[in-house]
Structure formats: C-alpha cells, structure tokens
Amino acid sequence: MNAIDTAIRAAAASITVKGLTKAYDPQTVVIPPMDVELKAGEFTVVLGPSGCGKSTLLQMIAGLERVSGGKILIGAREVQDLEPKHRGCAMVFQNYALYPHMSVFENMAYSLKVAGMAKAERAERVAAVAKMLGLADYLHRKPGQLSGGQRQRVAIGRAIVREPAVLLFDEPLSNLDAQLRHDMRVELADLHRRIGATTVFVTHDQVEAMTLADRIMILNKGRIEQFDTPKAIYHHPASVFVAKFIGAPPMNILPVTGDGSALRLADGQVVANAPLTGAYQLGIRPEDIVVDGKADGHAVKAALRFREDLGSHSVLAADLGGSIVRVATPFGADIADRLELLLNFPTSRLHLFDVATGRAIPGAFGAQ
C-alpha cells in the first residue's frame, strides 16, 4: 500500500442525508423527504429505472443541484449550502467530461492547480495516481488520443487525485462496450478495495449493482424501496418493485388467494400451506422452482409455452393459471417436447407481498 492509497482511505467520510427533498415545483416532486446514512469507506450503488431521481440525488450530494429542503452531512459537516469545491466530493461523469485541450497530466492536475497546490507537489500526486491506474505512459497525451477505457481511467484519476472525502460516479460505464464494461467493473472493484473511498455509484444496470456494491439503494420515484446488501436484496426483496427489478429473468409474481389454510392460484391449485385469508402476491425466483423433482413444497401443473436455451441453463416459460411463469433449469433437461410440466414450489423459497402496498410480508411461511 503506498501513500496515496492511505491518504484516500484517511479522507473517506460518511454521508448522512436528513429529510432531503427535491422539487422543481409543488407538482413535480423528484425526491420526497429522504433519510439515509452511507458509512465511511462504503461502496453504495444507487439503482433504479430512468427518472427515479438517482442522478438528482447524486448531483445534490455533489452540489451541482440545489436542494429543496433537508440536510446533507459529509462527515460531521453540513454541506447542502456549500459550493461543490468546498464539499470534498469528486465526480466521474457518464461521458467522462475530460478537458479536450489538456493533456492527461493537465486534466488530472487541474483541480490541484485551481486549489493552489505547488507545482512539484502536484506532479508528485498525479504521478502516484497515474501509476496506480496504469496511466503513467500516457500523461502527455490528449484525451482524443486515448481509448474509451483509458479515458475512463483518466476520469477516475482526475477524481481521486484530490483525495476526496466522497467519490461519486454517474453511470460511468454506460458508454463502454460489453467487454470493456466488464473489465472496468473488475478494475473499479479492485480500486475500491485498495483505496477504500466512500463511493456513491449511480447506475440502472443491476449487474454493476450486484457485483460492485457493499450495499445497494434501490430508488423508485425518488423513494428508497430497499437499502441493503446485494445478497439480502436478492434473497429478501422488500417489495414487488425490488423483486421484479433484480434478477434476470426477474422474480415471478403470481396472484394468489388464501382460504384460511392454503394459498391457491387463480385456477384453484394449491401452492403453499399458510393460515392466511384474502388476496396476496406470491413471488418465486425462476431458479428456485423445481421441475418434476421432489422438494418440500406443493407441485402444480403448468403448460409449457416456449423455452430458451442459454448454454449455462435453459429458461422455460409456462402458463400457470393464466400468468406466465419463468423457470430456470439445467441446460438440456429432458423436457423438450412435453406440453405439461409439474412445477414444485419449495415453501422456503416463497415470498409473499401485500397486494395494495407491494411490500413484503416477512415470516408468512415460518422462518426463512
């Protein structure tokens, strides 16, 4: 571990948001009052569909967007009324936003120059960061002469050279092709492990969220649907929205009715035993459904509609009481020409959601 790593780790600060709101006018509220705390050194991914307010939240933390109400604390300091340069944040933009007329070195040194740092110290800092990011050989080049991945690295270098308290990413990988995106994801994860900066990373890509995050914050219309570790979000989604947003293919959501002792599908088949009455939404992940085999749950009959062979596994789509259920099975399972499937829903893998609110009902099937 060299000096710059330690310095960045030391600078990392927590972010506390209290009653933060953003509204352009009383009718268009982008973010209703929000309270959340991001720990120092934590890698938080803000995930949500476009228009959910995730970029607005990031820009408010950065100071590029005015807050309509509430407080933002970085460390113990209230920053919501400060200029961006006084907040100790650095940001990596979607289209890099490198200065086209400056060399890589000048791009990275610019913020230090504006801050009035001595020339020798500037050069030393930039050199250390460039070495860490593998940019040492490109310092004299202009951004126009670099590849997409290299530009991305310069943008990251420009951000961390200031040893920021908070590192902000605004969909930084969405401009890259699939292969490069994968490589940069690995690089980013590795970088965070080394420097430990408090990071807020905005994306609409669930793979980036699952692989990079310490905790994922899922936003829907400006509200936090769930804020938890990737594992908890995957296995215990707090709402139908989260359940459908995470996973490919997403979790199956089926309307069920409780008759006091069992939950029944629309066509009357029993999927689980539970002392519940009324309408609910039942969720189960495609890979948790067992085809034909024995499991600790009820088996239901479904009609096979089509199958997609993906190499690592196959995805079957079956008609179950009028709704389509997706089932992930091992590749090449011997079910090619059959029209009727027997699907086993393991009770321990079931999720139950309230119809009106969409929130999860924990413990509906005993301890999970």
Added chain:
Amino acid sequence: MIENARSLNIAASLILLIGMLYILGPLYLTLATATQSYEFLLRNGLAWYPGDQFLNNVARIFTETRIPIQMLNSLAVAFSLAIATCVLSFLSAYAIVYFRIRWAGIAFALILATIMLPVDIRVITTYQVASNVFSPVNALLDVTGLNGLIAEAFGAPVQLELSVLNTHFGLIAPLVAHGTGTFLFRQFFLTLPKDLFKAARMDGAGPVRFMFDILLPLSRTSFAALFVLTFLSGWTQYLWPLVASSTPDMQTALVGLARLLPDSDGEVPDFPMIMAGAVIVSLVPLLMIALLQRYLVQGLVLSEK
C-alpha cells in the same frame, strides 16, 4: 453523382471560364491601369496592358492624398470592430448556453434578429442616435411626461446631448451589434461535452475560471474565424463610414478612395492613381486572409478537434 460525359465537361469548363473572366477581367483592368500614367489614360482610356508607372502612382497616393491616414482609420475601425464583436459574441453565447436564464430563448431570438437588420437598413435611425446618443432618453422622458414635471420644477426640460458622429467610437459601435458571432459561438459550445461545465465546477473552477481555462482555449479557432470575417466586413464598410464621418481625416480608406473622383463634371478622373490606391487598400484584407485562412476554415466547420 459525378457525370463523366465529355460534352458536359466542355460546357461546364466553358461556363467556369466565362465566370472567371467576369471576375478577373476588372481585376486585371485595375492592375493594368494602376501601372500607366495619367497622360496614357487621357490618350487611350483604361489600359489593357501594363506600363511602368506603378511605383510613381503609389508614391502619389502617399504624397497627394489622405489615403495613408484613412487606411489607419480603416485599420482602427476594422480591428476594434473585430475585437469588440468577438468579445461580445463570446460572452453572450457563454451566458445563453451555460446559464439557466429566464427568457434565454427570447434573448437569443432577438440577437438573431439583428442579423436581419444590417446597418444599411437602419442607417437613418442609427444616424439620428449617433448624432445624439441621449436622444432615446430624451424621447422617453418626453413620452412619459416626466419632462413636463421636470420643466415645472426646475424651469426647463431635460435635453441631454452627446454626438459620436465623426469619432472612431461612432464609426464602430453601430456595427458591433450583430448576432452572427453569438450564433457561431453558441453552435460551437453546443458541440462540446455537456458535462464539461459541471466537471470544472467539481474541480473547483467557478464560471470565470471555466471561461478562461476551458472555454477560451477550446474556442481559439472559432475566435480566429470570427475575427477574420468581422475584420473584412469592417474594412469593406462603405455606407456607414460615409454618413458617420464628415472630415477627411476621420474617413475610412474606402470612402477616401471614392472621394478621389473629382466633384466637377467633365474632368477626367486620375484613374491610374485611383487604381493604385485601390490596390494598396486591398492589400490589408488580402494579407489577413493569407495569414489566417487555415483558422477561417477550421472555425467555420464548427466542431471540436
């Protein structure tokens, strides 16, 4: 589509040739006449072949006319016009593109409207304002009735007066108000990455620093292109300098050239000397284009390198 028919090629070349003759003919006539003597002109009319009196004619321009001082005037007007237009256009485009201003769209539309109102159209009203820059204020005071009140209170109405006619400022200012430059810069700014401004803010650079450190270096070629275009238009202005300047020492070279024609009828103008003057006066814009033509093209392509 590229046609390769032989007959078409010949026809096209012929049209091109006629066009070139149409343009180069008078130019040749100018150059040839500039090298002949006044006596030659009196005997033969305009010259179709060059003589040996060019240097003599040039010397007479410098000794017998006010063209040299008028060229300095032209230089001052064209240079100041170019600088003022560049600075003003850059700043207004910066404001329109990078700041959330109420009515920015309307402001930009009004700026564009000035392109449709060159000085040739508004020459009479512009002359009125130039002869007394406070005349709009006076008119406003009269119309609103404020002057009536002032006259009652102080015994006389307010009548401010300041004429900028026959000054360099008066020659330049009415020409600066022109939206082309703002449009040019605006289009260029829109081609730049849109997060640049935010990135600079995150780096701690405020709006002024962003302008000097980022925007200005990136706009170099646009500046050069606009500078050349405005300089040329300033140098070749005729109507406004004609009405706005009354003494020979304040006139521009183009007006001075026209004034070399004798006022009385029946006298044969000294065309060799006038043509020599025309050649000298043309040298400055020619030099300008020769030196900066690279930027002229680059800047008008309107994109970041």
